[in-house]
Amino acid sequence: MVLAGVMAGSAQADVQVLTTIKPLQLIATAITDGVSQPDVLLAPGTSPHDYAMKPSDRRKLESAGLVVWVGPELEAFLSKPLAGVDARHVLNLADALGIAPAGAAHEDHDHDEHADHHDEADHDKHADHDDDEGEEHHHHAYDPHIWTGPEQGLAIAEQLSQRLSTLDPDHAAQYQANLSRFQAAVADADKQLVALLQPVAKQGYYVFHDGYGYFEKHYQLNHLGEFTLNPERKPGARHLAEIRATLEQGKARCVFAEPQFVPAVIDAITDGLQIRRGTLDPLATAIPVSANGYPAFLTDLGQQFASCLQ
Ligand SMILES: [Zn+2]
Numbered sequence: 001m002v003l004a005g006v007m008a009g010s011a012q013a014d015v016q017v018l019t020t021i022k023p024l025q026l027i028a029t030a031i032t033d034g035v036s037q038p039d040v041l042l043a044p045g046t047s048p049h050d051y052a053m054k055p056s057d058r059r060k061l062e063s064a065g066l067v068v069w070v071g072p073e074l075e076a077f078l079s080k081p082l083a084g085v086d087a088r089h090v091l092n093l094a095d096a097l098g099i100a101p102a103g104a105a106h107e108d109h110d111h112d113e114h115a116d117h118h119d120e121a122d123h124d125k126h127a128d129h130d131d132d133e134g135e136e137h138h139h140h141a142y143d144p145h146i147w148t149g150p151e152q153g154l155a156i157a158e159q160l161s162q163r164l165s166t167l168d169p170d171h172a173a174q175y176q177a178n179l180s181r182f183q184a185a186v187a188d189a190d191k192q193l194v195a196l197l198q199p200v201a202k203q204g205y206y207v208f209h210d211g212y213g214y215f216e217k218h219y220q221l222n223h224l225g226e227f228t229l230n231p232e233r234k235p236g237a238r239h240l241a242e243i244r245a246t247l248e249q250g251k252a253r254c255v256f257a258e259p260q261f262v263p264a265v266i267d268a269i270t271d272g273l274q275i276r277r278g279t280l281d282p283l284a285t286a287i288p289v290s291a292n293g294y295p296a297f298l299t300d301l302g303q304q305f306a307s308c309l310q
Contacts, residue, residue: 015168017160018064020075021048023147023284024093024156026293028068030182031160033291035171039064045285047260048075050232061085066167068160070094074144088167096159097152099142148282149214150190150298157182157294182294189295193219193302200309203253206243208261211282215301221309224252227269231261244269254308256280278308 017038019025028038041057042048048070061067061081071094072079082090094100146152161179165172197219204224209231216223225243228235246252247270254276257263260283270277281304284297 014171015065015164016063017066017068017164018060019068020070020078021147021283022287022289023282023294023297024068024070025289026284026287026297027147027153027156027182028160029289030185030291030294031157031164031175031178033174033178033181035168035174038068045260045283047231047283049230051075051077053077053081065089066091066163068093070144070146071100073100073141091159091163093146093156093159094142094144097146097155099144099146099152101141143210143213145211145282146214147294148212148301149218150186150193151218152214153294153298154183154186157186178291181291185292185295186298189298193298196302196306197221200306203309204251205254205256205278205305205309206247206252207256207280208258208263208266211258212280212301215298219302219305221305227265231258235265240265240269247273247275254278256304256308258282259285276308278304280304 014036016036017028017032018041019028019038020041022040022042022044025038025040032038039060041060042051058081061078066089067078067082067085068091069075069078069082071092073094092100147156157179161175164175168175201220202222204222206224207226209228210226211231212223215221224246227240227243247255252275255266255270256278257266257280259279259281266277280301282301284293284300287293287297287300290296
């Protein structure tokens, strides 16, 4: 069956997959292994928060057989371009994984959601944001960084395998076999990550932006807070003063920057303190595109956490 499918695979039968960001491209590359090569819309390392479409992006969207995105909470720039596209050729992962709030259209996400979404510690941060941010609340309706969690990564792969099998039934057996291989590889990486991260799970830390929630929850890490909710905006002065006070009390082991953003604010806030510095890359910038890229990304992320927290 698999062989027959591969040999019959002609150019027109194949579905050209286009993902928004590289971590999704890595998952898609595993599922389409031996069938096709998924493309990616955003250049590696480009943050999807507040991205603006280019004319070449529009051409890529029009020629794709399947567009894979997280949803309007992460890639707001795609809401309009995808509105007129046949739903069979679009995979909205937040919807498919049941992460987007049921029935909540992106347009009506407003300040009411915030009240029941955050605990006491978040209040000041919100005050800062609400003063000057207006509509730019990209992180609040749900956490869109779904690719950082191994369980979510597996669910994304399952959705991809199903959809591709529908669009390209000739290769259904291949997509299924690729999914099984992917599941085994992620399970293996996960097992090693549990062993790696368990000894440092109690060490407190700050991240630059709140982009690792699914990973942190899965490995039960001790996230104390973040510098900013929206990485395209500078953190508020009051919020930074609070972080500084926490750091001075010695409550955090490490502060993590990201390669996408200038760490001047982190330099300033850790100045004169004995605190470790690390870098987390939520966009898999340095990971080679291959069928093994996604478990390699998870492993890399876990090692970045572990080396700073140990
Ligand atoms: Zn983010």
